[in-house]
Amino acid sequence: MAIKQAKVIAVTSVKGGTGKTTTVLALAGILSNKKIKTIIVDMDLHSGVIGASLNLKSNKDIYTLINDYMNHNLKEINDYISKYNDYIDVLPAPKDPRSVGKINSYYIDSLLKKLKYKYDVILIDTNHIIDDINLITFDNADNIIYIMTSDLMDLRNMKTMLAIYKDMNLNKYTLILNEVLNKHSLTPHEINAYLGRNIDYIIPSNYYIKNMKKLIMEGKIVTLEKNYQKDTILKEVIDNILKG
Numbered sequence: 715m716a717i718k719q720a721k722v723i724a725v726t727s728v729k730g731g732t733g734k735t736t737t738v739l740a741l742a743g744i745l746s747n748k749k750i751k752t753i754i755v756d757m758d759l760h761s762g763v764i765g766a767s768l769n770l771k772s773n774k775d776i777y778t779l780i781n782d783y784m785n786h787n788l789k790e791i792n793d794y795i796s797k798y799n800d801y802i803d804v805l806p807a808p809k810d811p812r813s814v815g816k817i818n819s820y821y822i823d824s825l826l827k828k829l830k831y832k833y834d835v836i837l838i839d840t841n842h843i844i845d846d847i848n849l850i851t852f853d854n855a856d857n858i859i860y861i862m863t864s865d866l867m868d869l870r871n872m873k874t875m876l877a878i879y880k881d882m883n884l885n886k887y888t889l890i891l892n893e894v895l896n897k898h899s900l901t902p903h904e905i906n907a908y909l910g911r912n913i914d915y916i917i918p919s920n921y922y923i924k925n926m927k928k929l930i931m932e933g934k935i936v937t938l939e940k941n942y943q944k945d946t947i948l949k950e951v952i953d954n955i956l957k958g
């Protein structure tokens with residue numbers, strides 16, 4: 715009999731500041747509303763903000779876990795994980811960025827494989843850099859969500875990325891255009907023509923969250939707030955990924 719394993723969803727981009735972390739948090743809230751046991755892993759190792767955004771106080775982070783693992787001192791994985799609510803656990807990025815260079819991607823691979831047996835969904839925030847850590851993360855992902863803007867440099871990098879995926883015969887990714895942070899006024903039609911592939915979803919500009927700063931200061935997740943539960947685009951994204 716097959717053992718049920720978590721769906722692994724990595725949220726990434728080809729340029730910084732496109733809305734990845736905001737999307738990860740919103741998705742976690744949607745999964746929590748559905749009572750789906752989720753862990754957010756903050757793999758933006760140098761500058762991850764998930765722990766801070768959720769006001770988590772624990773000293774434990776991905777480095778303390780990997781360091782103990784590398785030194786054969788790994789205790790119960792739960793000892794390193796922070797709980798946000800009944801359905802959302804968090805493994806924060808290292809508090810001290812100087813420790814990042816000591817994290818070996820072999821252990822990241824092994825850690826993700828262990829977590830797959832403990833959760834329904836592993837939601838991974840990443841940075842936009844293609845390094846060993848991200849490649850291992852993508853390898854483990856059932857779906858890679860690209861959050862993109864219509865910034866021209868963003869589109870150029872995205873086009874290159876799509877060519878690589880085509881070369882490798884990979885199609886386990888989802889393209890989301892985030893119009894909330896759009897700087898240029900290219901239409902989705904123009905973007906599709908430029909990329910030679912259709913965008914899968916658009917987060918429209920009216921999804922701008924006015925009280926974002928307040929939510930972050932209070933450690934709140936927008937999709938767990940009463941007024942915002944109608945985030946229909948991301949609900950559709952998650953439903954389709956869970957189905958696939």
Ligand SMILES: Nc1ncnc2c1ncn2[C@@H]1O[C@H](COP(=O)(O)OP(=O)(O)OP(=O)(O)O)[C@@H](O)[C@H]1O
Nearest residue numbers: 729730731732733734735736737894921922923926
């Ligand atoms: N829907 C939104 N409404 C209001 N502000 C938003 C929204 N989405 C993102 N932002 C703001 O835009 C900025 C960039 O978003 P975010 O941090 O999610 O991007 P990122 O891709 O994770 O960035 P980085 O590459 O630096 O990790 C943040 O200040 C965030 O609060």
Ligand SMILES: [Mg+2]
Nearest residue numbers: 734735736758
């Ligand atoms: Mg981020």
